[in-house]
Amino acid sequence: MNIRKNIILRVYLAFFLLAIVAIGIIGRVFQLQNIQGEKWRKLSDSLTTKLVNVAAIRGNIYSSDGSLLATSLPEYELRFDLMAEKVTDEIFNSKVDSLAYCLSALFKDKSAADYERKMIAARNHKERYYLLKRNVTYLELKEIRTFPIFRLGKNKGGLLFIQKNKRIQPFKSLAPRLIGYKIDGVQPVGLEGAFDKELGGEPGKRLMQRISGGVWMPLNEEDEIAAKNGVDIISTLDVNYQDVAQKALNQQLIKHDAHHGCVVLMEVATGEIKAIANLTRIEKGIYKETYNYAVGEATEPGSTFKLASYLAALEDGMFDTSTVQNTTGGIAVFGSHKIKDSHEGGYGIIPMRRAFELSSNVAISKQINDRYNGKASLFINRLKAFGIGEDLPIEIAGSPKTRIIEPNTPAWNDLTLPTLAMGYAILMTPLKTLTLYNAVANNGIMVSPKFVRELRSGGQLVKAYEPIIIRKKIASDASLGKMRKLMEGVVKQGTAKNLSTTIYSIAGKTGTAVIAGGAGGYANKRYLASFCGYFPADFPKYSMIVVITDPSMSGYYGNVVAGPIFKEIADKVYATSLTMHNDNANALAVAIAPTYPDAKSGDKTKTVLAYQKMGIKAPANFEAAYVTIDKDENGVSLSPKAMIAGLVPNVVGMGLQDAVYLIENEGMIAVVNGSGKITNQSITAGAKVNKGSRIVLDLR
């Protein structure tokens, strides 16, 4: 055989070999398709995939001093796959009673027998997605995973859980309407509603696969598109001022058995709302926040509106504060209608300055009516120049429009001008009245109230909200100066004498309006008592409005009902606000002695990491989820913080987020006072938990 033929023979032989391999591959395909086909096709039926939205973590809402006002906690829905891989007849039948016992002992909502019967029924129905329990906390879930059957392993033991995020407000009763909520299908409220997009972030996408019985399992380790977590909102609220405002309002409402009331505290220069409280009577002596009156309720403001009337007349040169006016026995007649002063018989002949201090209705309505006679639109336009009638550029929704009656319209009559002068025939919200007063205090610069200082993401600034200037100058310095003198006079020698203090001075205006209520109209005599002003009078730092609606006991005058609230809040704000005092002693009192950095007790790994980052030795050679921190001149030492389910946890020394998490996990309700680290808890650590009971946490 020659070389050539030999090679060719070998080539054919090799070809033959490869042809056999080819046949082998085809045979294998045939085998997979026809002989094992059933098995693989069945497996494939369960392999349905879909892209599922992965919820982003909703941002927190903080107060301006860093306290947590709203945050999200994880919560789980428990499902039981009764046909899971390892849940065999043998295992199920022998363990179901102990599982039922454990569940019953943990949740205490059904008897063990009840649990057992229902699980057996579910197994008989071959249920793969049986609902065991909703709203399960993380700690409960951790425990449940150790229960009989479930401890056989993830998926295999049949325990399925779906995470849901529950929104909580750690300071439950603080400004709940301003913080608001966002629930699907319900009109969103407050900051949660206004900043829903920012807080909500962007959901991610994850490819999920249906494994069996409608259970979806992620296909890949990571999300296909990672969720973008929501940003945090730093609101302008100050937790301490808010607390003071709410307590003062609550007390006074109870005292006068009023229907509802609101307080807004605003920083003069920036328009930042430091406190906003709205309380409604639920039953006698019990008030809750159910509606944001300050933003959402437009009423006839009454005498507090005289500020606008006086300012308009001063600007238009209609009268001066020294112009005298006869109060004509306390009664002025306009057509068929009489306007009365609250003081029977009037005040005689007085200058307009005094008329403001005494809040004479007769004087101002006569002056405005006479001076603007035939020039009503001049007055209306002047009011509009003050920004009255415009919507405020605020973030939260639900503010009604201010209604002004225009001259030469059917609604206008002879009575409109004199009554408008004293704060009737116009509907506006307390917040808008406050904005006007704030502008007077702010040298004529009208800034809009604002509720949000900045948006932050992971501590990084995303957006800062600068003050919004509505009018650069609403009136001349001369007129503004006169108005401020008038308001100081109200407190010094006028209707609000009860508000005068020796340490600092308040300036403002009382208001006592009769409000149209129900079928009886004005005849029904419901009152609106208010006080709007600012402090300290010589160097305005904060402006504030207090409005109490329908006080039914112990008087109804603005100075009596609303004034004390104003004073109480102003006193506390003045006492705690360093910037209003001239002595720097407090600032210098900050300890100069070197100390090891303090930390709040809390999550162990995070605490250890934090100290590591600072290069401080903080040994923690023990197993614990939470730690307590002790420090002295030698350094920092950590010790385990015992957490036993069913017993009240020791949260003293912790930050608020950790503490509320632990307390809510135990089924208790945290009531929070102050901000900072927890210094005291109302129920002693180690006591048996009473689910649903309140535990008061004091923070400093």
Add this chain to the structure above:
Amino acid sequence: MAYNWIFKNAKGDRYIWLVVIFLSLFSLLAVYSSTGTLAYKKQHGNTEYYIYKHITLMIAGLFLMYWAHKLDYRYYSKIAQILLFVSFPLLAYTILMGEKINQAARWITIPIIDQSFQTSDLAKLAIIMYLARELSRRQENIKDLKKSFLPIIGAVVLTIALIAPANFSTALMLFATCCLIMLIGRISVKHILTTGAAGVMILVLVVFFGPRRETYFSRIKTFTSNETVDKDKSFQSDQSKIAIATGGLFGKGPGNSSQKNYLPHPYSDFIFSIIIEEYGMIGALMIIIAYLVFLYRSIKIVTKAPKAFGALLACGLSFSLVIQAFANMAVAVNLMPVTGVPLPLVSMGGTSILFTSVAFGIILSVSRDIEEIEKGAELATA
């Protein structure tokens, strides 16, 4: 148009050209369908990104094939030598400096054009061409240990030793292919068996003590004891089997694969499974027959080639390609443990398409030469 152009300008075996076109078209369909998940993940849903890249490479490949087949095949004897000498340092460089994917350094990046390529692709081409050269030159004393076997096996072992650290399965397959070519080239069976035995011993050593032993272990264990291993480990082959089983006789139709979402590298290592899922048993048969037709036509070249070099060059390259193709299929149908070999001309695989195209071009060059001799003979007898 293109068809006519090819028949006018392209020389060499028309059936091989047809196979090339047929496989390329299949490749376009299968790659476009199977890159959806990848495009979604990495290109924000720009599903055309990968197919355009693939088309560009395929066109470049066709150009290379055209030029390679225009070149007189005798030049490849010298080129083989140069390529082999170039590939040794490149392989060494790759082991030391290459980019690591899955803990194996297989790729180096060509500076300036910034294109990474797998050096073993180059070495594979080089060693097979070199084998054809050396075997044909030593046919007189082919059974001689010192004059023929040792110099030839020396080059083979060096190449394989340099590929093996990073890409053991490729090295193993190349070794088998080289043994087959040496057998065809009439090297003593006794020598080859001895080498084979030595190879098996090295194989055992590497599998049990090599740096990537964990990978090998799990893959082999998965293959041999499918039922007992963890579900996650047999995931790839199970998904592949599902693809094949659900494809049936006629398949689900182009673009309708659902397994492409689960299979890793559905556009390369497991493209055969996707083809069966979308085109059924019929599709599988067409692809297999295409490769067999290609191999058969290459053998026809061998039988007609006047010189041993041409014959061995054509058969060495064609066997190498078809063995690689069948290895890819064997993995897909789970006749072999999972290993990453692309399906020649079909898989999306960057630069390996270019080397495959050059291999086709060289075979066609031999074929073109034979055609011209036959034409010359016809003219002479006429």
